[in-house]
Amino acid sequence: MYNILVVDDEPLICKGLAGLLNASGLGIGKIITAGSGEEALDCIRMEEIDLLITDIQMGEMSGIELMHQAKIVKPWMQTIIISAHETFQYAQMAIRLGARDYLIKPLNGEQFLDSVRSVLLKMDKPLPRTEEVLSGGHEDFRMEEPQPGFSEPLNRLLDVTVDHPDEPYPMQSFYDSIGIAGPYFAVIKVKLAFSGADGESAFPEKDIPLMQYASLNIIKELLDQELNAQVFYAPDRSINILVQWSEEEYAEQHSNRINQLEMISRSMHHHIGKYLKIECTVGISQILKGLQFVNVLSRQADKAMLWTREHGDYHIFYYGDFSWHNYARDPNAEELSTQSNRIVEQAKAYIEDNYNKKGLTIHEVAKRNHVSPNYLSYLFKKITGFNLWEYVVKLRMEESKSLLLHTDLRRYEIAERVGYESPEHFSKIFKKYFGVSPSDLKK
Structure with missing residues (x-):
């Protein structure tokens, strides 16, 4: 059963689409509606949402911005965009962010349900190439291992230290032939856990090449629509990814490249675990300009993964x-704990000063702490026991309750003071938190 979130600033459209979905006979568990991007984002943070259906033009937060923020929280959540404008630029941005369909208003009910049905049917299926691998594929399908002639030069590129960067690289003609030009690069490494915690192999030895190949196909499938990257086997049965951007691609506005790398990495981890039942750890480098720094990026990805010793559940x-x-050296457990506590305390202080700010996002809090949103969310939950957005809501609700009981402020005034863009959104969150509406509590 799937949970669906319908978002539109026109209540009649939300009601109509929810009615169509309820009467569709599809495997739907819960249908939630929201009248703005901010309200929808609260739902995504606090509920298990499988499919987001959103209008593209809605007040302060557009459907595109909602998609971007939602991807940070749940990168595997599927999205259908609805719009009154058949604008190529909007459609292109939506598809780039992973939208499964782009429907034009006024909506045809049958076409809308066909789109939803198509997305839901694909949710429980492995990605196409992976499904072929796991099922044995069609009659003419044969598993083809990436040839050493492809992987070895790329692994050499990750390992070689260049003393004279102006001189031609060894194998330069090979790199040119497969389109490695950059000039911006990042390295992602996916370490597959073929052994359990006891050191015993989780798979028969004969199945490991198949699982490695299936993992490589999942990664390629996810990257095809997102990034320009070379995916190849590492010598230790893991998988290496060399990502590149041209000058033009890297200069594109509104693109946080590290967020993009992290979102695609979370999707890799999610899909490999879901379809192959293989645990994996992903290390992501920074982004540097110049082929001569690829070996530096490779060491960064390796070093990042070392922290799994301290964060085994991340x-x-x-x-x-x-x-x-x-x-000067890798920090010990005490130093790591001190650093983690400092990040969380700084985040709490920032939230306490800004929880009543409209449009506050986890991304903004993370940026102030110079860490990624997901790492901050992980640390916050690990150290405080509740997630970061729950803390924002807690502060907002405690303040709003005090204002309700001790002032004569109206509901819309209280909503404004604690950071909600509408009294309706505020009332929904308030009732979910306290179990009663603001007006009932006031009585």
Whole structure:
């Protein structure tokens, strides 16, 4: 059963689409509606949402911005965009962010349900190439291992230290032939856990090449629509990814490249675990300009993954989340704990000063702490026991309750004071938190 969130600033459209979905006979568990991007984002943070259906033009937060923020929280959540404008630029941005369909208003009910049905049917299926691998594929399908002639030069590129960067690289003609030009690069490494915690192999030896190949196909499938990257086997049965951007691609506005790398890495981890039942750890480097720094990026991805020794329940590690420059050597457990506590305390202080700010996001809090949103969310939950957005809501609700009981402020005035863009949104969150509406509590 799937949970669906319908978002539109026209209440009649929300009601109509929810009615169509309820009467569709599809495997739908819960249908939630929201009248703005901010309200929808609260739902995504606090509920298990499988499919987001959103209008593209809604007040302060557009459907595109909602998609971007939602991807940070749940990168595997599927999205259908609805719009009154058949604008190529909007459609292009939506598809780039992973939208499964782009429907034009006025909506045809049958076409709308066909789109939803198509998305839901694909949710429980492995990605196409992976499904072929796991099922044995069609009659003419044969598993083809990436040839050593492809992987070895790329692994050499990750390992070689260049003393004279102006001189041609060894194998330069090979790199040119497969389109490695950059000039901006990042390295992602996916370490597959073929052994359990006891060191025993979780798979028969004969199945490991198949699982490695299936993992590689999942990664390729996810990257095809997102990034220009080379995916190849590492010598230790893991998978290496060399990502590149041209000058034009890197200069595109409104693109946070590290967020993009982290979101795709979270999707890799999610899909490999879901379809193959293989645990994996992902290390992400920074982004540097110049082919001569690829070996530096490779070491960064390796070093980032070392932190799994301290964070065994975390799986996506970005090199820039750790203050390496503060230590002459790798920090010990006590130093790591001190650093983690400092990040969380700084985040709490910022939230306490800004919880009543409209449009506050986890991304903004993370940026102030110079860490990625997901790492901050992980640390916050680990150290405080509740997630970061729950803390924002807690502060907002405690303040709003005090204002309700001790002032004569109206509901819309209280909503404004505690950071909600509408009294309706405020009332929904208030009733979910306290179990009664603001007016009932006032009585």
